[in-house]
Amino acid sequence: xxxxxxxxxxxxxxxxxxxxxxxxxxxxxxxxxxxxxxxxxxxxxxxxxxxxxxxxxxxxxxxxxxxxxxxxxxxxxxxxxxxxxxxxxxxxxxxxxxxxxxxxxxxxxxxxxxxxxxxxxxxxxxxxxxxxxxxxxxxxxxxxxxxxxxxxxxxxxxxxxxxxxxxxxxxxxxxxxxxxxxxxxxxxxxxxxxxxxxxxxxxxxxxxxxxxxxxxxxxxxxxxxxxxxxxxxxxxxxxxxxxxxxxxxxxxxxxx
Numbered sequence: 001x002x003x004x005x006x007x008x009x010x011x012x013x014x015x016x017x018x019x020x021x022x023x024x025x026x027x028x029x030x031x032x033x034x035x036x037x038x039x040x041x042x043x044x045x046x047x048x049x050x051x052x053x054x055x056x057x058x059x060x061x062x063x064x065x066x067x068x069x070x071x072x073x074x075x076x077x078x079x080x081x082x083x084x085x086x087x088x089x090x091x092x093x094x095x096x097x098x099x100x101x102x103x104x105x106x107x108x109x110x111x112x113x114x115x116x117x118x119x120x121x122x123x124x125x126x127x128x129x130x131x132x133x134x135x136x137x138x139x140x141x142x143x144x145x146x147x148x149x150x151x152x153x154x155x156x157x158x159x160x161x162x163x164x165x166x167x168x169x170x171x172x173x174x175x176x177x178x179x180x181x182x183x184x185x186x187x188x189x190x191x192x193x194x195x196x197x198x199x200x201x202x203x204x205x206x207x208x209x210x211x212x213x214x215x216x217x218x219x220x221x222x223x224x225x226x227x228x229x230x231x232x233x234x235x236x237x238x239x240x241x242x243x244x245x246x247x248x249x250x251x252x253x254x255x256x
């Protein structure tokens with residue numbers, strides 16, 4: 001058994017230094033080569049606020065799924081693989097087959113500048129959301145932005161999954177201890193990154209209407225999409241997900 005049979009630990013709420021709250025629980029886990037079971041801690045996710053997060057019911061469901069999956073696992077002996085081994089496989093095997101040169105160049109920069117200096121001799125089994133959070137806050141104190149930190153961690157996840165037979169990683173970015181105010185600022189900044197202005201959208205719309213190989217219905221659809229994107233700041237995924245029920249046509253336009 002990889003956990004105590006029938007254990008159902010209580011869902012708890014922790015508070016980080018910035019005041020944000022998160023759900024977590026503790027459970028017992030068998031460890032290879034040791035007689036005593038070890039106490040482990042699992043972070044479920046942030047407590048629901050106006051900016052998002054989990055309700056207690058949702059957190060409880062995630063906890064039970066985690067325990068059910070844990071109970072069905074076989075005891076796995078710790079691996080001797082180091083992060084440097086995963087990096088070597090990523091560079092020598094995965095990248096030449098799967099990545100474009102430009103993509104690998106960016107990832108290799110993340111590895112050389114941020115990941116290898118800190119993680120090179122760390123066993124892969126020791127890479128958890130707790131150790132990742134400690135590293136992330138270290139890099140934040142060194143001056144890296146949360147956006148850069150998350151991009152570097154995406155590279156780390158790809159390196160780990162590329163060398164894993166199951167293609168899974170050992171941590172999720174959902175558990176990153178990013179202060180809510182910083183999350184909100186990242187959302188605001190992403191909204192400011194508009195790829196084109198209203199004037200540019202009008203010029204694009206004019207060129208779309210001149211296309212000879214596209215029917216009028218398709219021209220109107222493309223034109224509307226470009227204009228709506230420029231006016232609203234919606235991302236392409238949000239635009240394509242819109243339905244007629246999402247728009248209040250009766251409200252119309254009321255200039256301020």
